[in-house]
Amino acid sequence: MLKIKCKYRKLVLFLLFIGICSVLNLSCNSDTNEDSEKDVRTDYLLPNIDLSHWKVTLPIGNPTEVEPPDILDYGTNEILKPFFYNDSVNGALVFYTYPGASTANSSYSRTELREQMVPGSNNTNWTFKQGGQIKGVLSVDEISKDSNGDYHKTIVMQIHGRLTDEQRDLIGQKDNNAPPMLKIYWVDGKIRVKTKVLKDVNASDIELLKTDAWSDDKGYTFSEYVGFEKFSLEVKAEEGKMEVTLNEKETIIYNDINIQKWNIFENYFKAGNYLSTTDEGSFSRIKYYELQVYH
Numbered sequence: 001m002l003k004i005k006c007k008y009r010k011l012v013l014f015l016l017f018i019g020i021c022s023v024l025n026l027s028c029n030s031d032t033n034e035d036s037e038k039d040v041r042t043d044y045l046l047p048n049i050d051l052s053h054w055k056v057t058l059p060i061g062n063p064t065e066v067e068p069p070d071i072l073d074y075g076t077n078e079i080l081k082p083f084f085y086n087d088s089v090n091g092a093l094v095f096y097t098y099p100g101a102s103t104a105n106s107s108y109s110r111t112e113l114r115e116q117m118v119p120g121s122n123n124t125n126w127t128f129k130q131g132g133q134i135k136g137v138l139s140v141d142e143i144s145k146d147s148n149g150d151y152h153k154t155i156v157m158q159i160h161g162r163l164t165d166e167q168r169d170l171i172g173q174k175d176n177n178a179p180p181m182l183k184i185y186w187v188d189g190k191i192r193v194k195t196k197v198l199k200d201v202n203a204s205d206i207e208l209l210k211t212d213a214w215s216d217d218k219g220y221t222f223s224e225y226v227g228f229e230k231f232s233l234e235v236k237a238e239e240g241k242m243e244v245t246l247n248e249k250e251t252i253i254y255n256d257i258n259i260q261k262w263n264i265f266e267n268y269f270k271a272g273n274y275l276s277t278t279d280e281g282s283f284s285r286i287k288y289y290e291l292q293v294y295h
Helices: 001-044 165-170 255-260
Strands: 056-059 086-088 092-097 112-115 132-143 154-162 177-188 188-199 214-215 220-225 231-238 241-246 251-253 266-275 284-294
Touching: 086 284, 092 112, 092 188, 092 266, 112 154, 132 154, 154 284, 177 231, 177 241, 188 241, 188 255, 220 251, 266 284
Parallel strands: none
Antiparallel strands: 056 112, 086 092, 092 284, 112 266, 132 231, 132 284, 154 177, 154 266, 177 188, 188 214, 188 220, 231 241, 241 251
16 A cells, blocks of 8 residues: 555656646746737837928829828828828828829929928028038939839939018019929939039129029039948038038039029938929838938
């Protein structure tokens, strides 16, 4: 009888040991699963972009514009959702556009931000004398090709001029539009810069205010190929000088008579996706991961 009891005792102890191990293992697995589920629930990224001083123009309507504070709710805004939304996997703000509605002074469409120093108003802007700086990290996610198999081009950043009301009335213009001093393009995987130059450097101050006093320069293409990878752009504007830098490596500096004369205008920054084609079926998708402006 004693031998039988010993055998049962050992069996019972063995079964208890197995049971305890199983419980501990289940507990560990449960904790691991809970942690994994928690990671899945919280593993999303947001772009480093404050939209409180930007309005966005869309390729629909006449065209449609959304200003602060409404733009801050872009995640739930049904008008914005198809064109302006988060890529929460990569932490980017997506700008999608195609040929559609365009502004009065252009034939091209855009999903593009326009700086508003005073939220909801276009009337407060800055001069080169006052200075400004814009920094962005972005990528071209996808873009269509033309009939020759070449990628279409799009403008990803700008400095745009603006007439004051007094200047507008002085030259008898119907709106406050002035030329863009800076356009930065994505062209076949490279970054190309275009600026404005005077047709006559001796033009009077009144003549300088007219769009037809200015023409495009020959342009400058950065040597680095960015393709569809993430890249950074930085633009600095100050009295008589403008600098554009790609990936903190290569900088083009403008400090000639054209920049010096440009101080007559007010300006504002633009950033996004300004598709430079009206080809049927064309489109482009740009992602901004970071965007900051300083004055």
